[in-house]
Amino acid sequence: MKNVKIFGCGNVIMGDDGYGPSVVDMLNDTYEVPVNIEAIDVGTCIREYLFDYLLTEEGRPEEIIILDAVDFEERQPGEVFEIRPEQIPAKKIHDFSLHQFPTVNLLQELEQNTGIKVLILAAQIKYIPDEIAPGLSPAMSKAVTEACEKISQILSLKVK
Numbered sequence: 001m002k003n004v005k006i007f008g009c010g011n012v013i014m015g016d017d018g019y020g021p022s023v024v025d026m027l028n029d030t031y032e033v034p035v036n037i038e039a040i041d042v043g044t045c046i047r048e049y050l051f052d053y054l055l056t057e058e059g060r061p062e063e064i065i066i067l068d069a070v071d072f073e074e075r076q077p078g079e080v081f082e083i084r085p086e087q088i089p090a091k092k093i094h095d096f097s098l099h100q101f102p103t104v105n106l107l108q109e110l111e112q113n114t115g116i117k118v119l120i121l122a123a124q125i126k127y128i129p130d131e132i133a134p135g136l137s138p139a140m141s142k143a144v145t146e147a148c149e150k151i152s153q154i155l156s157l158k159v160k
Contacts, residue, residue: 004155005061006039009046009068013132016125016140020067023121023147030148031157050106053116063117064110065154067147069140070122077126078139080146085111085118119154121147 008024010017021041028039042049046066053060075081085107110116123144126137136144151157 002038002061003036004038004063004065005049006037006065006151007046007049007067008039008041009044009066011044013134015127015129015133015135016123016137017069017128018134018136019069019123019125019140019143019147022136022141022144023067023151026144026148027151027157030159031152032160033157037155037157047106050110053114054106054110057114060114060116063119065151066107066118066120068120068122069125069128071125071128072122075124076139077124077137078143079124080143080150081122081124082150083120083122085120121150123147 006024006027008020008022010020010022012018012021021043024039024041027033033039040049053064085104107118107120111118123140126139152159
C-alpha cells in the first residue's frame with residue numbers, strides 16, 4: 001500500500017506537455033523516495049488510475065499529487081503553482097488538460113467521496129508544438145526542478 005501517489009501527466013514528444021513525466025523521472029532519479037510513496041509516469045492515461053480509486057476501497061492512497069502542464073493566460077511560462085480541483089475556473093475546465101475533461105470531475109469526486117487528498121502541481125507552458133517535437137523549453141526545464149523541490153518539501157524527501 002502506497003500512502004502517496006504522484007502522477008506525472010503529459011506527452012513527452014509534445015514539447016512542454018512532457019512536464020509531468022519529466023518531474024517523475026527527476027524525482028525517481030534524484031531523490032530517495034520512501035516505499036510508501038510512488039511516483040509514476042502515467043503519460044496521458046491518468047483516468048484509469050482515478051477510476052480504480054473511485055470504484056474500490058482497496059489500495060487507495062491517502063494523497064494524490066498530480067503534475068501537469070497547463071495554459072492559463074495569467075501565468076508566466078515555467079511558473080509552477082498549486083491548484084485544487086475545486087479551484088479550476090469553470091471557463092478553464094476544458095483548457096485544463098489533465099488529458100481529457102472528465103478527469104477534473106473525477107478528482108472532485110475522489111476528494112468528496114473517498115477522502116483522498118488531491119493536489120495538482122501545475123506548470124505554465126511556453127509552447128505545445130503542432131507536430132511531434134520532444135523536449136522542454138528552458139522555462140519548463142526550470143519548472144521541473146522547482147516542482148521536484150516543492151514535492152521534496154511537501155513530502156520531506158531527501159536527495160540521493
